[in-house]
Amino acid sequence: MSGAPVPASDSERLMALAYYGILDTPPEPQFDRITRLAAHILGTPVATINFVDQFRQWSKSSVGLPNLNAPRQDSFCAWTILDDQPFVIEDASADPRFRNNPLVTGDPHIHMYAGAPLIMPSGQRIGTLCVTDHRPHPVNDRDLQVLKDLADMVVTELELRAYQQRLSLSLEAQREHSQELQRTLQQASVLDGVSQLVELNLDVPDTLLAVAGLLGDALDADHAGLITVHDHDLQIKLGHVHPRAAASLPELSARAPAAARRLALHRLSLPRFIDDLSHYAAQRGQTVSADVAQAAVIPVGSDPTATYLLFATRLRDHAVPGWRGRDRNLLEAAGRTVRAMLDRRLAAEYIRHDALTGVLNRRSLDQDLNDMTEMPFTLTLLGLDGLRDVNDLEGHSQGDKLLRIFGAALAAELDTVGRVYRYTGDQFVLLTDPTTEDRLMEYVDTALLATRQVSPLVGVSAGTVQSSEPVRDTLLLTAEARLAGARQRRAERLHA
Numbered sequence: 001m002s003g004a005p006v007p008a009s010d011s012e013r014l015m016a017l018a019y020y021g022i023l024d025t026p027p028e029p030q031f032d033r034i035t036r037l038a039a040h041i042l043g044t045p046v047a048t049i050n051f052v053d054q055f056r057q058w059s060k061s062s063v064g065l066p067n068l069n070a071p072r073q074d075s076f077c078a079w080t081i082l083d084d085q086p087f088v089i090e091d092a093s094a095d096p097r098f099r100n101n102p103l104v105t106g107d108p109h110i111h112m113y114a115g116a117p118l119i120m121p122s123g124q125r126i127g128t129l130c131v132t133d134h135r136p137h138p139v140n141d142r143d144l145q146v147l148k149d150l151a152d153m154v155v156t157e158l159e160l161r162a163y164q165q166r167l168s169l170s171l172e173a174q175r176e177h178s179q180e181l182q183r184t185l186q187q188a189s190v191l192d193g194v195s196q197l198v199e200l201n202l203d204v205p206d207t208l209l210a211v212a213g214l215l216g217d218a219l220d221a222d223h224a225g226l227i228t229v230h231d232h233d234l235q236i237k238l239g240h241v242h243p244r245a246a247a248s249l250p251e252l253s254a255r256a257p258a259a260a261r262r263l264a265l266h267r268l269s270l271p272r273f274i275d276d277l278s279h280y281a282a283q284r285g286q287t288v289s290a291d292v293a294q295a296a297v298i299p300v301g302s303d304p305t306a307t308y309l310l311f312a313t314r315l316r317d318h319a320v321p322g323w324r325g326r327d328r329n330l331l332e333a334a335g336r337t338v339r340a341m342l343d344r345r346l347a348a349e350y351i352r353h354d355a356l357t358g359v360l361n362r363r364s365l366d367q368d369l370n371d372m373t374e375m376p377f378t379l380t381l382l383g384l385d386g387l388r389d390v391n392d393l394e395g396h397s398q399g400d401k402l403l404r405i406f407g408a409a410l411a412a413e414l415d416t417v418g419r420v421y422r423y424t425g426d427q428f429v430l431l432t433d434p435t436t437e438d439r440l441m442e443y444v445d446t447a448l449l450a451t452r453q454v455s456p457l458v459g460v461s462a463g464t465v466q467s468s469e470p471v472r473d474t475l476l477l478t479a480e481a482r483l484a485g486a487r488q489r490r491a492e493r494l495h496a
Contacts, residue, residue: 003073004082009124011195013081014054015188016124018329020158021165022051023058023367029060030157034129038150039063042143044131046108049118049154050077051127055336060127074101075086076132081125086144091136114144116338121159129154129455144234171203190218192313193336197474198341204303208338209239212310217335220320221312223252227267230306236260245315248291252313255289262286265297266309272297272334277313284382291315294363295322298335301342302433308342310335354422356400357407365421365429369475372431377467380430380440381479386416386458387426394455402451409447417443429476429484458494461486 007013017023031049046064059068067175072078076098080087092098092110103110115130127152139369174316193214208226216224222245222444225238236256262265263286274280274295281288281462294314301308312331314320352364358369384406391399407428411420418432430440444460451457463482465471471478 004075004078005481007082010054011192013124013126014191014333015051016120016122016396017051017126019119021163022060022128022158022161023053025060027061028161029175030064030161031154032063034153034157035061035063037149038131040127041150042114042131042138042139042435044112044133046132047129048132049129050075050115051118052078052081054333055340068103068108069265070103072102073316076101076103076110077115077130080128080130081117082119084119084125086114086116086147087128088115088139088144090138108132109134114139116144118151118155119187120155122496137410186218190214190330191333191337194337198338204305204308204342205237206344207341208300208310209237211334212239212312212340215310215331216242216312218330219312220290220314220318222248222315222318224312226258226390227266227311227487228417229309229310231487234261234266235313237427242314249314251289251291259286259288263288265295265311266307268297268299268309269300271328271335273323273328273331291401293318294323296327296331298331300335300338302455303342303346308338310338321492329439354407357404359407359411359421359428360419360421362421362423365423365431368419368431372467375411375467376434378432378435378464379467379475379479380432380462380464381423381476381483382428382430383443383461383483384428385456385461385490386456386485390455390457398455402455405454406447406451412444413443413446418477429479434466434468437462440464461490 035047037050039045042087044064046062048062048068049060050068051060052075055072057068057070057072057077057421062068076087076089076092079097087097088111088484089098089114092104092113093100098104098110101110110132112133112135113130114132115128118127119126129147131147137152172479179492194211197214200207202210204228205228212224212226215221217240220242221240222242223238224240225236227237227299228237234252234257238249238253259281263281263284265272271294274297275403277288277295279293280295292313293316296312298305298310300310301319306343352367354361384403387399387402390402403422403426407420407422410428410430413428414420414432418430421429421431423429432440441460442460444462448460455485461483463479463486465475465482467475469478
């Protein structure tokens with residue numbers, strides 16, 4: 001099963017969805033009437049009005065089951081919003097896109113799905129009116145036309161709802177609302193920029209500092225940056241400083257880490273928006289600099305090296321007295337985008353590593369060799385001589401421990417010099433800049449010494465090949481042959 005592709009203009013679509021202010025609102029009778037009508041006319045047990053948010057599907061109205069909220073990757077409606085025409089699945093269990101979907105294999109056991117997109121006057125498709133059945137249920141052209149007509153009624157109700165909200169504002173407020181909408185559209189381009197940044201293959205801290213820079217500009221913040229927490233070490237780096245705040249920079253740099261720690265901001269698991277930082281600190285028995293009035297902290301996730309939080313601040317007497325709804329929406333959306341990037345990177349790294357030793361695996365080796373078509377390198381295949389005896393005499397758990405120690409020690413020794421891969425049971429591969437086997441064996445000997453603190457090994461044999469040799473297309477086979485020769489020579493010496 002795979003989720004629906006994300007439209008290229010999804011940021012604009014999400015901002016259009018935000019404009020209607022419909023998400024997470026209570027049931028409203030005008031929408032419930034339409035879902036009841038859809039279920040009655042099409043003869044289905046379920047009818048739903050769904051809106052597709054960045055990472056979820058949220059139901060405004062539902063007939064036939066409790067409101068069906070779901071991750072976007074599991075959403076049928078995420079496919080419907082890709083086109084202006086209705087989207088129909090006659091048998092979800094037979095469709096490779098959906099047959100393993102939890103909404104098919106579990107409740108509500110969707111068999112048939114038919115959905116019509118909610119197309120707003122701006123052209124953005126923000127959600128759907130859909131019907132489902134857990135049994136076979138043919139849908140004809142008349143049914144689809146009814147579904148489209150009812151979807152148009154939902155759009156009309158959304159527009160009327162938004163119009164009524166605008167009517168309740170004064171003329172001045174309406175002008176402010178128009179300006180707010182314009183700024184919201186501008187923030188959509190900022191969210192696009194954030195999405196593009198996280199797709200670049202930059203280091204995580206560099207990516208997050210660049211994101212902080214974009215957000216600082218969009219929020220008219222005085223400072224924006226990154227809080228990095230590793231073990232007990234807390235660091236703050238700035239990605240944005242407004243010119244009016246330059247004078248406060250030395251004090252902020254000196255005091256901010258300690259203040260963040262005292263207020264436990266680095267331990268937040270949910271976004272925190274503070275409009276009066278002094279009052280917030282006083283409630284916790286703390287004092288902070290009177291210069292900073294507002295602070296926003298957005299936890300964005302962790303990787304094996306650190307935990308990361310984005311932050312933004314505004315100084316006292318700032319023209320904007322507090323964090324507005326659109327400020328919060330932008331920060332939270334950016335935080336979700338960054339968190340998804342970190343989750344994807346962690347998953348990718350997990351796939352690339354050997355489960356036992358933690359070093360890179362055979363799959364990573366194949367990928368990296370394919371990428372190294374232009375640069376020279378040295379490939380060395382190592383074999384741990386005597387590991388089989390350790391397994392036979394001391395047990396496989398001891399042999400596994402020896403492999404883990406050897407892999408970790410070798411990776412630590414090579415560090416920036418090269419990479420270590422688990423190749424087979426007792427074999428590892430080293431990829432380094434061009435060097436000699438003798439030089440590499442110095443690193444290997446140090447790792448071997450570490451393993452001998454746990455259990456004795458006969459030694460480590462090596463087969464080395466240079467990428468410049470004529471055998472480049474068969475590097476691993478050549479290394480295997482040379483390793484076999486080295487092992488044979490070691491065995492002959494031991495039995496001489």
